[in-house]
Amino acid sequence: xxxxxDASDLYLRLYDVIIDDAEYxxxxxxxxxxxxxxLVIGALGASLAIFAKGFLGKLGERAGDGAADKIAAxxxxxxxxxxxxxxxxxxxxxxxxxxxxxxxxxxxxxxxxARIAEVLAQRGFPKPVAAEVARVLLERLDTPTxxxxxxxx
Amino acid sequence: MTQAPLDLKSFVLTQRPAVARVITWQRMLDEALRxxxxxxxxxxxxxxxxxxxxxxxxxxxGGLGGAEYRQFCLDLLESAHDAAGIxxxxxxxxxxxxxxxxxxxxxxxNAMLAAWDRYGAIRLPEHVRLEVMRSLYRRxxxxxxxxxxxxxxxxxxxxxxxxxxxxxxxALHEVSTRVRITNRSEAGHGRIIFELAGGVEVDAGGGxxxxxRFAALDKGDMAQAERIEAAYLADVKARVVxxxxxxxxxxxxxxxxxxxxxxxxxxxxxxxxxxARREEAYAAEQxxxxxxxxxxGRCSQETIRGLYLEMLQISASDSLTSSSKRSVAAxxxxxxxxxxxxxxxxxxxxxxxxxxxDDSGP
Numbered sequence: 244x245x246x247x248x249d250a251s252d253l254y255l256r257l258y259d260v261i262i263d264d265a266e267y268x269x270x271x272x273x274x275x276x277x278x279x280x281x282l283v284i285g286a287l288g289a290s291l292a293i294f295a296k297g298f299l300g301k302l303g304e305r306a307g308d309g310a311a312d313k314i315a316a317x318x319x320x321x322x323x324x325x326x327x328x329x330x331x332x333x334x335x336x337x338x339x340x341x342x343x344x345x346x347x348x349x350x351x352x353x354x355x356x357a358r359i360a361e362v363l364a365q366r367g368f369p370k371p372v373a374a375e376v377a378r379v380l381l382e383r384l385d386t387p388t389x390x391x392x393x394x395x396x
Numbered sequence: 397m398t399q400a401p402l403d404l405k406s407f408v409l410t411q412r413p414a415v416a417r418v419i420t421w422q423r424m425l426d427e428a429l430r431x432x433x434x435x436x437x438x439x440x441x442x443x444x445x446x447x448x449x450x451x452x453x454x455x456x457x458g459g460l461g462g463a464e465y466r467q468f469c470l471d472l473l474e475s476a477h478d479a480a481g482i483x484x485x486x487x488x489x490x491x492x493x494x495x496x497x498x499x500x501x502x503x504x505x506n507a508m509l510a511a512w513d514r515y516g517a518i519r520l521p522e523h524v525r526l527e528v529m530r531s532l533y534r535r536x537x538x539x540x541x542x543x544x545x546x547x548x549x550x551x552x553x554x555x556x557x558x559x560x561x562x563x564x565x566x567a568l569h570e571v572s573t574r575v576r577i578t579n580r581s582e583a584g585h586g587r588i589i590f591e592l593a594g595g596v597e598v599d600a601g602g603g604x605x606x607x608x609r610f611a612a613l614d615k616g617d618m619a620q621a622e623r624i625e626a627a628y629l630a631d632v633k634a635r636v637v638x639x640x641x642x643x644x645x646x647x648x649x650x651x652x653x654x655x656x657x658x659x660x661x662x663x664x665x666x667x668x669x670x671x672a673r674r675e676e677a678y679a680a681e682q683x684x685x686x687x688x689x690x691x692x693g694r695c696s697q698e699t700i701r702g703l704y705l706e707m708l709q710i711s712a713s714d715s716l717t718s719s720s721k722r723s724v725a726a727x728x729x730x731x732x733x734x735x736x737x738x739x740x741x742x743x744x745x746x747x748x749x750x751x752x753x754d755d756s757g758p
Contacts, residue, residue: 251724252752258728262735263548264541266681267674280728331724369671372541 250334253383257334260379261287267367281325286366288321288330290359290380295337297355298344310336345385352381537672539567540679548734549741554700557740561686564737568683685736700743703733727751 261283268282295311295318317333320326341348348355359377364370543564551557612621664672730748733739739747 251727254724255727255731258731262731263545264678265735266678269677269681367674369674 247332247335248338250331250338253338254331254334256383257287257291257380258283260376260383261290264368264372264376267369267372269367279325280327282366283325284327284330285322285325286363288318288323288325288333289362289366290322290377291330291333291337292318292322293359293362294355294381294384295333297351297358298347341384348381348385352378356381537675537679540564540675540682543567544682547737551740552742554740557742561690561737564682565686568679568686685738689737700740703739703743703747723751 265283265286268286292315295314314333314336317329317336321330321333356374356377359380360368360370360373363373363376368376543560547557547560547564551560608624612618612624727748730739730744730751734741734744
C-alpha cells in the first residue's frame with residue numbers, strides 16, 4: 244500500500260520553478276491585479292497531473308488498486324481549483340515512488356516535457372518559457388531531495 | 397607570404413561563418429579604411445591585413461571606397477535567405493545603415509522603424525526585412541526575463557541586490573516605452589484604422605481627424621466623412637503606411653479599446669503576436685512589482701530586518717494549524733515576496749532555512 248509522506252520540501256522545490264514566471268498566468272485584461280495563489284497552484288497541479296498520468300500505470304503496479312486513481316484525482320483537483328492541500332497530499336503519495344520510476348521518467352523526459360509545456364502554454368506561458376519550466380519541473384522530480392532547496396535554484 | 401585576397405561576400409554566402417567572425421572582419425576593414433583616400437591606399441591596407449591576420453578581408457578590385465562598400469553590404473543583404481545570413485544582415489543594418497552606436501544597448505525598435513523611410517531605397521527581400529524586424533523586436537524583450545531572474549536569485553549583499561533591481565528597471569522602462577506592439581486608444585477619442593492589402597492594418601490615430609470624421613458621421617453626412625478621410629489619406633500614407641501597400645478601406649474603433657501597433661500586423665503571424673502580447677504583459681507586471689517594492693520602502697535594510705520578526709510571527713501564529721502547514725505557508729509567502737522583488741535572495745535563503753528547520757511537530 245502506498246505511504247503518504249510529508250512532501251512539503253518537494254512541493255516548495257516545484258513551487259520555486261513556477262512562481263518566478265507565474266505572472267504569465269494572469270488573464271490578459273484590465274482585471275489583472277495581484278496574482279491569485281490558486282492560479283500558481285493550479286498550473287503546478289495541472290503539470291503534475293500530466294506527469295502522473297504518464298506513469299500511473301507503473302505506480303499502479305506497485306501500489307495496488309485505487310492508489311494511482313487517487314493520485315490522479317488529487318492532482319486534477321489541484322489543477323482545476325488550485326487546492327494546495329490536494330496537491331500536497333498527491334505529492335505525499337507520489338514522492339516515495341519517484342525513485343522506482345526514475346529510469347522510465349528519464350527515458351521519456353522529452354515527451355513528458357512537451358506535454359507539460361503544452362498545458363502551461365494553454366494557461367498563458369509563452370512557448371519557450373513553458374518548455375523551460377517543464378524541463379526544470381521534471382529535473383526536480385528526478386532529484387526530490389533537500390539538495391538545492393531554500394536558497395533558490 | 398601574402399595570402400590571396402578573400403572575396404568576403406562569396407565566403408559568407410557559401411561558408412556561412414559565425415556572425416562574430418564576420419563582424420570582426422568588417423571592423424578590421426572599417427579600421428583599415430578609416431584614413432584611406434585613394435584606391436592604391438585601399439589595396440595596400442587590405443594586403444597589409446591579409447599578411448597580418450589569417451582571416452582575410454573583402455578585396456575585389458581596387459577602388460572600393462565608402463559608397464562601393466555600402467553597395468557591397470546591400471548586395472549581401474539581398475542575398476540573405478537563411479538564419480545565418482539574416483544575422484549578418486541584421487548587424488549590417490544596425491551598424492552600417494542605421495548607424496546605431498556600438499555602446500547603444502537599447503536597440504530601439506521604434507528608432508529602427510523610423511529609419512525605414514530614410515532607407516526606403518534599400519532593396520530587401522520581403523522575408524529578410526520582416527525577419528530582421530522580428531529579430532529586433534525579440535532582442536529587445538529577451539533581456540527582461542534573465543534580468544528578472546538575476547534580480548531574484550543572484551545577490552549576496554544589499555548593494556548587489558539594488559544594482560540588479562536597477563538593471564531590471566532600466567530594461568523594463570526601455571521596452572515599455574520604446575518597443576511596444578499594443579496601443580491603447582485615448583479615452584474620449586475614436587481611432588481610425590486604414591485597411592491595407594494583405595490583411596495589414598494601419599492606425600491613423602485619433603484626435604482632430606477622428607473627431608471631425610465622427611462629427612460628420614453623426615450628422616449623417618457620409619460625403620463629408622469621405623472627403624475628410626481622403627484629405628488625410630496622403631498624409632497617413634507618407635507617415636505610417638509601408639511603401640507600396642495599397643489602402644483598401646477604413647474603419648473606426650471605440651475609445652479605450654486596445655489595438656495592436658500597426659507594425660505588429662506586419663511582422664507577426666497571429667501566434668507570434670499572441671506570444672509578444674504575453675511578454676509585454678509579463679514585463680508590465682514586473683515593472684509594477686518593482687515600482688511597488690521601491691515606493692513602499694521595501695527595498696530598504698530596515699524593512700528587511702523587520703521581515704525576520706514577521707516570519708517568526710507567521711511561524712508561531714494559529715496554534716490550530718500544524719507546524720508543518722504553517723511552515724509551508726510561510727515559505728510559500730517568502731517565495732512570492734522574492735518573486736515580487738520585496739525580498740533579496742540572500743535574505744530569502746536565511747529565512748527559508750530558518751522556517752524549514754522550524755518544521756517540527758506541535
